[in-house]
Amino acid sequence: MQSQRAGNALAAFSFVLWGLLPLYYQYLPGADINDLLALRIIFSVPSMLLICWMLRQPLPVLSLVWQDKRSLLMTAIAGLIMCVSWYAFTWAMTHGQVLAASLGFFINPLFAIALAVLFLKERLSHAQSIAVVLGILGIGYQVWHYGELPWISLIMGSFFALYGLCKKNIKFDAMTSVTLESAILAPFAILYLLWGYSQGTSTALNADFATQLLYIGSAPVTLAPLVFFALAINRTSLTMVGLMQYIEPSLQFLLAVLLFNEVFDGVKAVSFGLIWLGLLLCTLEALLRIFKRSKRLQA
Template sequence: MPQQEQRTGTLYAIAAYVMWGIAPLYFAAVKSIPADEIVMHRVIWSFGLVLALVLLQKQWGQVRTLLRRPKIIGLLFLSASVIACNWLVFIWAVTNDHVIDASLGYFINPLLNVALGVMLLSERPGKLSLVAVALAAIGVLYQLVQFGSVPYVSLFLASSFGIYGLIRKQIKVQATTGLLIETALLLPFALLYWSLIDTASGDMSSNPLNINLLLVLSGVVTTLPLLAFSAAAVRIPFYLLGMLQYIGPSLMLVMALTIFGEQFNPEQTVTFGCIWLALILMSAEALTKARARRKAKRSSAA
């Protein structure tokens, strides 16, 4: 892989994860709007933005091809429904002072992906990755047994995002065209919901201009990180993409403690400790495998 391509891909990945990491700032700014309405706006304005991108990139032929494959459309409807639920819970978490829980969810996600790969895709990760998954489970079980609480928000965000990734991995469609069909499938429900809601914020003509602008920008907040992530995924190794993923939840955690004034409670301290140790183990294994592959490639070239 050319060095310039890898540098470009790394910058795209950092941009994607930084945008995802600082997303709580955006949702805190529209805290006065109910979470379900924000999800509605995300669907509507994302559809408009992605449609424009597809037309500009002349990808409409790919969209027509996908529309002739009902099985793919069914899977995209499933993935769209899962990610919409993920958005709803994430927005609720941010607007109800649970940013630490949201951060934990996205720290757990890569570990859950390993477990899903083993159970559903017959993948064979290394021993350290399996130990990492076990450590994460111990952290969650400790919170359950010692304090009688389950990190429902964290587990839901991790599992829903993991299932979304699993579905998209199976259908292997381009990010832009796939996102267009996903939002198009959700669009009728979003528009119907908008016509039925009876809230002050539901009538944009009565909202302050800054709130309306922020709601329209929800399409940008949804789409840009995904496009940057897709551009990174084809340019850099998977292990590097996975390691950079921790930028997002790390930023969320820092903001939760400094900007939003949240605090660790005892059970979260132990759970986070187990998760961080697990991530260190998994990253160490990924780096070791990457070095081994590079060494093998150099040997074969010689």
């Protein structure tokens, strides 16, 4: 029980940090996303090693890591999946699309439900079935009015759900898996930056020192919530993680509308409203299930 409470607290804290990330990326408007991704991957490795040292966590033992090739493969896949989700998220943050990022994480639970049905053979509850239908209606309403799919939101929501599924199939501890995700991709990121520098096309490497620090700083500021999320995922249930996740898009939504003055028109109000209604039904159902389980344990 104590471990689960710790997992819930870690999950909540990770989503608060994610929710506040738009504040950091406002200092990098129109950033080169490719350079940003490459520098984030490269500097994630020393950042993770520093975090391991601060938390007195043992460094990954390569011989033991190599023995579990399935977990190693899943770690590499998880790293690639997170890159796609993070790429879309960062583009939204640096191009005045914080509302799109918020929508992406609001619909993420719907993708998680779909993955559970497809890969874990779970059956949808009544509330989940209604939420999926409402989510499709919400996205469909935007497509009908705007004439295009909200690609950024869909990419973010689907790939982050895939990342969570991958993490459930990795036997390494949280710190090892997050470190390996970056270490596996770091050589490719270094080659990309070297190529960009040789061609004179690298925006980050040719920028002023303050801007370069902001690019490099994207590693620790995005790793912090990822580490807390990785620590939480094996200490609590996916249901609780799903409930906690609403913290992040709610904070981003408030920042987008109240601080960044993004347009929240009637179409988005209807779309968000339908999705919120479905998530509310799932939340109430999950809370009722937890309450009933607690009553049985006390009986």
